[in-house]
Amino acid sequence: MRTPCISFSCLRDAIDAGGTPPPGCLIGAEHLTPLRDLLQGSAIASGVENLRGRSVLIASADPFLAALALIELDGLARRMILYPPDLALDHLPYVMRHAEADAVVSDGSFLSGANLSSAKHSVCAPALVPRVHTSQDRLATEWILLTSGTTGRPKLVLHTLASLAGAISAGESPTEVIWSTFYDIRRYGGLQILLRAVLTRSSLVLAGPQEPVATFLERAGEAGITHISGTPSHWRRALMSPEADRLAPRYIRLSGEIADQAILNSLRSFYPDAEISHAFATTEAGVAFDVRDGQSGFPASTLTSTPGVDMQVVDTTLRVRSSRTAQRYLGEDPPGLKDVEGYVDTGDVLELRDGRYHFQGRRDGVINVGGLKVHPEEVEAVLNRHPQVRLSLVKTKKSPITGALVVAEVLLKDPSIAAGEQARALQQTIKQFCRESLAPHKVPTAISFVPALAISETGKLVRGHG
């Protein structure tokens, strides 16, 4: 039976609400903070009340500090912008301008050297100082999440606490729940787990910045985590660690990538006592549904039997309408996020086989490498700059480790170099050329030289997808 969704005007109200269990703890790699301490104390030494009504960008290497800041600022700030640690600071001015950020909370070093313009800069630290209360008013804080865009520039996605928490129900567990996640909490998948922990009064174990997998697994095991989430790629890496048996989870959640049958089988075999579910959620569409039958894909009936979520498959692509979807995009000429009926087009292509839908990838050809999106056009633009490349086509190749890999077909200006030692040397040269301007997961892992690439009547490359 579904329990009612949780509704609080802000996260601190959820911590302050009476009842059992008492609020849990936030456990980072080096620090632990009982959530209840955030009612009387503040991690923002210069005074969190000074940030009331402001649009605040939160940036830190350690997700623990970011978590403290966003719990404190929800209901107090006009906006919170969650800057992911892996996003280049080159994008900071664009993000601050379009999110109208007039304040920044950082760990004191993450943004060193960055131009913060006239924004008020506060430092967040694990040692709490007494909190000065000046107002009980609650603002409906807007949450801005950043996700990758076609040109490499991030998209700014606007949520509220209500839309982010729409899929979170009151805890049903008679025993203590301790959450953990392989995700960073600045990403939608990780933020879901932070909110679950705070709203259901559970503890949460967070990975530290650059913390080795084995160390994190050992720490999570010692903390006795019961519930844990990650992408299939996170889980494949965890299962390759000798420390994977430190965990004894009751519940395992996969999201962020297609969960294939092999990883579901491996998890079932390794953690036979755990309930395993895989969820479909995106930053824009929110949490749509989860699948708990241990099979990849999802039953066709899910489209019509998921309470509170309307779904359609239009031209093989999934569209979602619910109170959990984001409100809109911010940014330069932001595209519409929903159609006139309120549906978000996820761009995820489905195929129906034997009564189950299976995800086939993205209509726009976006490649998901271990949860990191790659837009083919960005890679092709780099390939095409190489002096010996006439034209290129970037495609996806399935991977049982990272879900997908980037590969490329290249039409050379000199087609006589199609094979042999000379061709192999040139492939290496072109890959090295790509490495100089692309992140490692975007560099084609294989390049094949082709005699021709198909061009449509409109002069565009003919792509295999869509």
Added chain:
Amino acid sequence: MNVRSEILEQFKQVAHEQGMLLAPLSDELPLLDSGLDSLCFAIIVSRLETALDVDPFSQNQGAPFPVNLRDFISFYENAVH
């Protein structure tokens, strides 16, 4: 085709291409201490599929994931045979 030598060659080749410092290869070497990240392993598995015509990770029906280099080689040797 010698499975072991093909695997060792791919470890070295991919580490070199990706600019990773590969730990000395021994049977007991934990894979996560090898110096290779998930992307490197994905590339290795992709190339081994071409070279050996098997992909034991995709075919996996619940067998334990390899944890050290010996497991990894056995994983492939069992699949090839």
